Amino acid sequence: xxxxxxxxxxxxxxxxxxxxxxxxxxxxxxxxxxxxxxxxxxxxxxxxxxxxxxxxxxxxxxxxxxxxxxxxxxxxxxxxxxxxxxxxxxxxxxxxxxxxxxxxxxxxxxxxxxxxxxxxxxxxxxxxxxxxxxxxxxxxxxxxxxxxxxxxxxxxxxxxxxxxxxxxxxxxxxxxxxxxxxxxxxxxxxxxxxxxxxxxxxxxxxxxxxxxxxxxxxxxxxxxxxxxxxxxxxxxxxxxxxxxxxxxxxxxxxxxxxxxxxxxxxxxxxxxxxxxxxxxxxxxxxxxxxxxxxxxxxxxxxxxxxxxxxxxxxxxxxxxxxxxxxxxxxxxxxxxxxxxxxxxxxxxxxxxxxxxxxxxxxxxxxxxxxxxxxxxxxxxxxxxxxxxxxxxxxxxxxxxxxxxxxxxxxxxxxxxxxxxxxxxxxxxxxxxxxxxxxxxxxxxxxxxxxxxxxxxxxxxxxxxxxxxxxxxxxxxxxxxxxxxxxxxxxxxxxxxxxxxxxxxxxxxxxxxxxxxxxxxxxxxxxxxxxxxxxxxxxxxxxxxxxxxxxxxxxxxxxxxxxxxxxxxxxxxxxxxxxxxxxxxxxxxxxxxxxxxxxxxxxxxxxxxxxxxxxxxxxxxxxxxxxxxxxxxxxxxxxxxxxxxx
Numbered sequence: 310x311x312x313x314x315x316x317x318x319x320x321x322x323x324x325x326x327x328x329x330x331x332x333x334x335x336x337x338x339x340x341x342x343x344x345x346x347x348x349x350x351x352x353x354x355x356x357x358x359x360x361x362x363x364x365x366x367x368x369x370x371x372x373x374x375x376x377x378x379x380x381x382x383x384x385x386x387x388x389x390x391x392x393x394x395x396x397x398x399x400x401x402x403x404x405x406x407x408x409x410x411x412x413x414x415x416x417x418x419x420x421x422x423x424x425x426x427x428x429x430x431x432x433x434x435x436x437x438x439x440x441x442x443x444x445x446x447x448x449x450x451x452x453x454x455x456x457x458x459x460x461x462x463x464x465x466x467x468x469x470x471x472x473x474x475x476x477x478x479x480x481x482x483x484x485x486x487x488x489x490x491x492x493x494x495x496x497x498x499x500x501x502x503x504x505x506x507x508x509x510x511x512x513x514x515x516x517x518x519x520x521x522x523x524x525x526x527x528x529x530x531x532x533x534x535x536x537x538x539x540x541x542x543x544x545x546x547x548x549x550x551x552x553x554x555x556x557x558x559x560x561x562x563x564x565x566x567x568x569x570x571x572x573x574x575x576x577x578x579x580x581x582x583x584x585x586x587x588x589x590x591x592x593x594x595x596x597x598x599x600x601x602x603x604x605x606x607x608x609x610x611x612x613x614x615x616x617x618x619x620x621x622x623x624x625x626x627x628x629x630x631x632x633x634x635x636x637x638x639x640x641x642x643x644x645x646x647x648x649x650x651x652x653x654x655x656x657x658x659x660x661x662x663x664x665x666x667x668x669x670x671x672x673x674x675x676x677x678x679x680x681x682x683x684x685x686x687x688x689x690x691x692x693x694x695x696x697x698x699x700x701x702x703x704x705x706x707x708x709x710x711x712x713x714x715x716x717x718x719x720x721x722x723x724x725x726x727x728x729x730x731x732x733x734x735x736x737x738x739x740x741x742x743x744x745x746x747x748x749x750x751x752x753x754x755x756x757x758x759x760x761x762x763x764x765x766x767x768x769x770x771x772x773x774x775x776x777x778x779x780x781x782x783x784x785x786x787x788x789x790x791x792x793x794x795x796x797x798x799x800x801x802x803x804x805x806x807x808x809x810x811x812x813x814x815x816x817x818x819x820x821x822x823x824x825x826x827x828x829x830x831x832x833x834x835x836x837x838x839x840x841x842x843x844x845x846x847x848x849x850x851x852x853x854x855x856x857x858x859x860x861x862x863x864x865x866x867x868x869x870x871x872x873x874x875x876x877x878x879x880x881x882x883x884x885x886x887x888x889x890x891x892x893x894x895x896x897x898x899x900x901x902x903x904x905x906x907x908x909x910x911x912x913x914x915x916x917x918x919x920x921x922x923x924x925x926x927x928x929x930x931x932x933x934x935x936x937x938x939x940x941x942x943x944x945x946x947x948x949x950x951x952x953x954x
Contacts, residue, residue, distance in 0.1 A: 318407045318472035320713040321576075322517045323647050328582035331647040331717035331724060334735060336407040339712035343730035344880065345751065346711060349667075353708040354405050354414075356674035361398050361702055362417065364694045370395050371421065373437040378427035388697055389438040390455035390505075395421065396462035397702035399479070403469035404709035415474065422470070422479045425463070429482055433489030435463065448493065448501070452542045457503030457531075460486055461511035468511075468518050469710075480518070487515055491523045494530065500541055502534040504548050506566050509573025510640075513580060529577050532570070547614055555585040559596045560617045564609030564629070565699075567617065568637030575644035590645065596620075597638075598657065604822060604836045604933065605668075605843050605920060606661030607681055608634040621827035625683040625934050632669030632678055632700040635661050636707050639714075646726070647717055652799045655726045656776045658714070662707075663751065664843045667921035669704045672879055677701045678924075683933040686859075687848065690924055716744075722769040724800060728756045728813075740764030742805065751841050752873055752882045754778065754815030761808050771800035772813050775841065782814040815840070819869040819884055824934070834934035835863065837884060839871065843920045844884055848929025850916040856890040858929075861915055862936040863888045878922045888915035889938065 319333035341347040365371050369386025374395070376383060402418045405411070429435045436456050439447050448456060467483035470476065490508070494501045502509075512528035515521070534541050536553035544550050547562040549570055560567050571593055578586040600620040602608055607630030610618035615631055638661050646654035669678045676691035679700050694701065712731075717724045721737040728750040735742045741763045748756040760770055774781045776798035783790045785803055787810070792801050803811055817840035824831035837844040846858045867886040874883050889910040915935075923931050 318469075318713075320404075320710045321514065321644060321647070322472075323579060325517065326579040329579040329647050330650040331719050333643075333647055334713060334716040334718065334733075336404060336710060336713035338735060339715045339731055339733045340408075341712060341729055341731045344749070346729050348879075350408075350708055350711060352674040353401075353705055354409055354411075357670070357701075357705050358398070358401055358405060358414070358709070360675050361401070361705055362421075364698070364701075365395050365398055368694070368698075371424065374424045374428040377437040377440045378424060380424075380427070385438055385440070390459055392435075392437050392459045393455070393462040394698050394702050395425070396459070396466045397699075397706055399425075400462070400466035400469045401702055401705035401709045403466065403473040404706055404713075407469075407473040408709075408712055418470070419476075419478065422482075426478065426482050429485065433485040433492075435460070435482065435486050448499075451501050452504040452545075452548060455503065455505050457490070457501075457508040458505040460490060461503075461507035461509070464508070464511035464515050468514050469706075471518065483515060484519060484521075487512060487521075487524050487527070491527050495523065495527055496530065500530075500534050500537070502531040502541060504542055504566075505563070506549070506569040506573060510569065510576045513573065513576035516580070525577070525580055528573060529581065532574050532577055535570075547616065555583075555589050557589055558592050559620075560593060560601050560608070562617065563615055564617050564634040565615065565631060565637050568608065568634055568641055572637065572641045572644060575641060575648060579644070579648055587648075594645065603628060603630055603665070603683060604824070604838075605630070605664035605681070605683065606635060606638060606657060607665040607683075608638055612680075621825055621829075623824070623828050624830045625932070626685065626830075628680070628682045628684075630665065630681040630683075632666065632681060633703050635665030635669070635681075636703050639666060639707065643714060650717075650719065650724065650800075652773050653776070655773050656798060659727060659775070659841050663841050664920055666704065666707060668923070669700055670708075672922070672925045677704065683845075683920075684859075685924075685931045687928045687930050690928060721765065721767070722771060722802075724771045724773070725758070726773055737765060737768045740768075742768050742770070744770075750815075752880075754817045754840060756813040756815065758811040758813065759809070760805050760811065762805055766806075768805045770803045770805055770811070772803065772811070773800050774798065774813075775815065777820065777838070777840065778815040778817075780816050784812045786810055819871065821937075831934045833936055835937050836933050837917050837935070839882065839884065843933060844917040845920040845923055845931050845933045846915060846917050846935060847923050847926075847931040849926040850883075850918065851913070854890075854913050856911075856913050859932060860890045860892065861888050861913060862891050862910075862938050863915060864938045864940060866940040867915075878918065878925055881919055881922060884915075884917040886915045888913055891936070 318336050321333055323329040323332050370391045372381055373385055375381040402414055428437055436459055464483045467479040471480040493499055509528045509531045512524045516524040532554055535550045540550050542548040542550035549562055549567050554574055574586050601617055603623055609629045609631050610622050612629050639658050642654045642658040668681050671691045676693055677700055678691050682689055715727045716735055723735050728748050730747050733744045743761040745759040774797050778797045781792055783792050820838045821835040822838055823835055848858050851858055870885040872883055890913045892909040
């Protein structure tokens with residue numbers, strides 16, 4: 310019997326990328342044993358991934374491939390880009406096999422791959438919508454019909470599968486499809502790119518996997534095709550076709566598409582080092598983080614077109630913040646992190662992961678948010694599936710690949726990006742380092758790390774000190790070490806010499822966050838954060854007080870109690886403070902302004918939970934941005950004297 314050797318399986322392979330500072334770690338190198346991420350990844354493996362396969366079967370997504378292969382005579386089912394959901398599911402399954410080999414899942418995945426391969430046409434083309442009477446419409450509407458988007462997701466699934474299993478059955482399909490795309494859109498051929506970016510980063514990753522330079526060449530052609538004269542996609546800002554990539558300075562149009570676009574550009578930059586790409590990526594990152602991003606890390610403010618809005622257009626209750634956009638942001642920041650080694654990208658990656666990706670999945674592993682508002686009156690609930698089901702398998706592939714985001718390396722230096730209890734074997738130049746982390750993160754900021762050198766005499770470990778962790782402390786083998794030279798928002802380097810024990814202390818005080826004055830929906834309000842988590846107040850925690858959480862206001866001098874509650878939504882730190890429930894001065898929709906008239910208020914206990922946990926109980930109002938009361942104005946409130954004693 311021939312033993313199949315599994316190749317390295319990083320999420321993104323920067324091993325031979327000449328312009329990337331760091332290399333990503335094999336997903337299987339990290340074994341999580343913590344109480345936060347490990348149960349979620351296990352739930353993803355045991356509930357989410359099997360459930361999504363059933364949904365793909367029951368909604369006709371798999372049968373569409375049977376039809377294209379000539380095995381079914383029924384009509385095409387669903388939306389024209391339904392193939393992509395099957396491919397994302399396959400990628401999630403492949404990532405899961407990287408860390409947890411499973412013969413049953415492996416067999417089910419092979420069965421899906423077999424029908425995908427059977428549906429591929431003789432020239433390499435593969436899209437189940439453009440079959441039979443629609444075959445003549447191939448590539449007739451690149452702006453709207455997502456053919457290259459679907460192709461990109463197939464390629465990404467094939468790369469993940471080949472790395473996870475060592476098999477080529479799906480990779481061969483992907484290479485034939487990529488060859489076909491090169492024949493159609495390669496140099497000197499038709500200029501083209503998809504209305505929904507995705508193929509760009511997929512083609513670069515295929516190049517990294519099989520070494521065919523044509524795929525990298527085609528990816529760059531697609532990145533550069535936008536914003537040209539004549540325009541390929543109508544010149545629309547919605548499709549990022551208004552300017553060449555290197556001239557773009559703001560996020561605009563469809564949020565997921567633009568974030569996928571910068572992923573592809575970052576991948577091309579890692580391989581070719583175009584300085585004009587780097588400048589554009591830095592400018593766009595600045596635009597996102599300073600003007601277009603929600604406090605959760607979510608992106609995309611408009612329901613209309615699932616789009617970015619204008620600068621500071623960040624409504625809370627009508628926030629669109631698609632789960633896929635958050636995942637795209639994580640993917641982009643992962644690329645920027647490995648390109649530069651700069652902690653700001655790891656900070657945003659982690660923040661978005663906890664606060665904008667995790668809300669997309671319920672605690673039972675089978676219900677999903679498409680949109681993630683920051684305020685709700687009780688109607689927004691997770692769904693078991695969607696007609697446009699891009700978000701569910703996107704969440705599944707992100708969770709399945711998560712162990713691959715913990716570390717990167719540069720020669721004999723290890724970068725620790727994320728914290729959770731786990732064991733890892735990290736390769737360094739001429740040897741490896743065995744690492745054990747022990748922590749209750751994100752609930753507690755103490756991270757103990759044991760590091761043992763294997764086959765080398767020295768190595769360096771760089772630990773991320775998040776930007777929110779002012780006053781962090783560190784001890785090495787029992788001796789305190791100053792971190793003055795490495796403040797919050799950077800990496801602190803520790804020289805490893807043998808069996809070392811490092812303890813990193815990351816303070817987690819409750820912070821009040823204010824929005825820019827131009828974010829008008831948040832004027833006079835604050836958001837609560839603790840460590841890497843954004844908090845919200847939800848009706849389910851205030852049912853015994855007969856109060857609408859939308860009426861709760863927080864005095865500036867309120868003090869918080871922080872308590873881990875094991876029975877709260879699987880265990881979480883709850884924040885509690887004495888606050889006021891303020892009744893509106895008038896029941897009329899509009900009334901004459903009367904600044905001297907005291908507001909009616911009653912004391913209440915505010916209880917806040919991590920935002921990612923909301924909507925897992927009975928429906929009711931929720932809000933992230935809480936009205937504030939300056940301490941100087943409290944005397945004007947008509948409330949009980951006991952509250953102020």
